[in-house]
Amino acid sequence: MTPPKTPTSTPPMQLSLNTGGDELSLRAHLTPPVTPIGKPSGHDSLDQLEGGADASIVKQTITKPLRFIDDLKICRDADDIPIEFGRGVLSIVYKATSAPPAPPIGADTPPTSPAFSSRVLAAKIPLRRDARAALQAEALTLTRLNRTPGHDDHVIKFFGVEAATEALVMAAVPLDLSTYVEDQADLRKKNFSTATMFEPVMGMDSFSDLARKLIGGLAWLHNEAGLVHGDVKPLNILLRPIASDDCAHADADTGAFPYYPLYADFSSALDIPSDQEDINSKITDMYAVTVPFTAPEILKSLISGNVALSPASDVFSLAATLIACATGDMLLYPGDRRRRQLMACDGHQILEFTRNGANGARVSRNGLVEKLVKPAVVKDPSQRISAQDWVAFAAA
Ligand SMILES: Nc1ncnc2c1ncn2[C@@H]1O[C@H](COP(=O)(O)OP(=O)(O)OP(=O)(O)O)[C@@H](O)[C@H]1O
Ligand SMILES: [Mg+2]
CATH class of the missing domain: 3.30.200.20 (Phosphorylase Kinase; domain 1)
Structure with missing residues (x-):
């Protein structure tokens, strides 16, 4: 997709920092609500x-x-x-x-x-x-x-x-990915072993399966549904247990991730525009971001006023989500809040930054996690791997 053009009629943008918790949100009030998107009439069920x-x-x-x-x-x-x-x-x-x-x-x-x-x-x-x-x-x-x-x-x-x-x-799907990963990280801490200290907290096989499912889901969203999610992060992914009678996953020894990870919270979602249509004209007036999982070009664009929401920004957010799933650290970056924000603005260096954190060994240099996420965090969004190509890459 080509980068969006500068909007001609974007009103002054208000940014507010919610400093109430460690998970920081920026909220931008931009152009009018998303253009309604499609359902034929006559169906109530x-x-x-x-x-x-x-x-x-x-x-x-x-x-x-x-x-x-x-x-x-x-x-x-x-x-x-x-x-x-x-x-x-x-x-x-x-x-x-x-x-x-x-x-x-x-x-x-x-x-x-x-x-x-x-x-x-x-x-x-x-x-x-x-x-x-x-x-x-x-x-x-x-x-x-x-x-x-x-x-x-x-x-x-x-x-x-x-x-x-x-x-x-x-x-009702009452378990989110953030809670699941933090529980796995706690278990690892309680049962620490040098044999598993270089692996993702949930184990390598389970992590790989989760990654394939999430990447496949994002490719489906972009290519089948024609949608940018706009707020991919562990809290917005819900885990539906795989039924024990599901043949494809029935063997507990496969190490498969035991849930369907489902994308939820589409309050920041946008239609992927056909042709050269300006995506900025469709951004909802409640567009929200959670800093550590937001692509650096979006963080910068919130300040400049030219929001560059795109499929590539979702790809970055999913890569950040996968890194958090590997380390078990939902803040992603080490240090105090100000330092973490600065690092998030240089998010293309996310692997180096997270390696300096307490659980950095779980994203070791040239390891599986690094190989998987590297093409998804490159600085230039137009050079970032697409979700569709990432599916093939993750399967290889
Ligand atoms: N279908 C569901 N079943 C169970 N819990 C859910 C469901 N949908 C959402 N939740 C829980 O409610 C929380 C908030 O939901 P959601 O993310 O949709 O709201 P939001 O106000 O748009 O959030 P955000 O702050 O990310 O913009 C989720 O993180 C999840 O814990
Ligand atoms: Mg949410």
């Missing part, structure tokens, strides 16, 4: 859409998101507090259940199926008023993604928007 999907409908204009028509109930704990799966800068994600809509009074309908009413869901609700537009755009993106063949193994399942709460209703 995901089941109606599945099976009949074909690649040609992906590019159709979607103006309405899938609607969630069942009754949604947010789960509460013993103290009547809503149960959260997690929260981000934009939203809270609650645990929920659903049931078919109540029949009209007096109607003679059969009782609700117990299997149906016990379905556990995740309901993503805007945390702030100004997050509504971003979540509405995300609902359109999720609608389209869930109609693109192959979505099941790569992105979170979306059931629609519930009108009353404006919740984005998704399959």
Whole structure:
């Protein structure tokens, strides 16, 4: 893809630094919300859409998101507090259940199926008023993604928007990649062994399998769905367990990564423009980044005002994610916050920088991790490996 042109009508950009936690976010208020993207009308249920999907409908204009028509109930704990799966800068994600809509009074309908009413869901609700537009755009993106063949193994399942709460209703996948990797890192610390100190914290085979799945998922997003994710990082990747009766993964001794890593959180996603269309004109007004996982050209462009979001910036973010998965360190760079930010701006040197960290041995020089991520972190985005070529590279 050619680098985007400078926008002609970008308003002054406000950058705000959220210094509340170690994970730093920059938020840029840019041009109007993402152009709505495509779903034909007349479908209210995901089941109606599945099976009949074909690649040609992906590019159709979607103006309405899938609607969630069942009754949604947010789960509460013993103290009547809503149960959260997690929260981000934009939203809270609650645990929920659903049931078919109540029949009209007096109607003679059969009782609700117990299997149906016990379905556990995740309901993503805007945390702030100004997050509504971003979540509405995300609902359109999720609608389209869930109609693109192959979505099941790569992105979170979306059931629609519930009108009353404006919740984005998704399959519940309560484990994210960040938590999983940190748990693996803790286990390694407790059972330290010199035999495994040069390997990724989850072990080499599992890491390789995870990397292949994530790279394959990104290639699917870019090439099949025509989308830049815009915020690839471990917290935005959810892990759905592979069922034990799945033949391809049934053998526990293969060392395969035991989950489908699913891309989630499409609140920063953008259509990959056809032709030379300016991607900047499509950037959402709630475009967000998390510094350590953001491509250096994006960090620089946030300051200059010419945001260069592209498939190549996703490739960098996935490479950074894989390095974090190897070292177990979700901050990626060593040192204090200011130093880490400076290093992130020189992200093409991420391998050298992370090697200076406490777990640098896990990304050893000329080792598998370095070989895998090196072509994905080159400084010039136009020279970076594409997700599609990276698939073949990772398989070799
Ligand atoms: N389908 C789901 N099932 C279970 N938990 C989820 C689900 N979707 C999201 N979560 C949890 O909620 C958190 C916040 O969700 P999400 O990343 O979509 O929100 P956000 O406000 O857009 O985040 P960000 O700060 O990255 O912009 C996730 O990191 C994850 O822990
Ligand atoms: Mg998120």
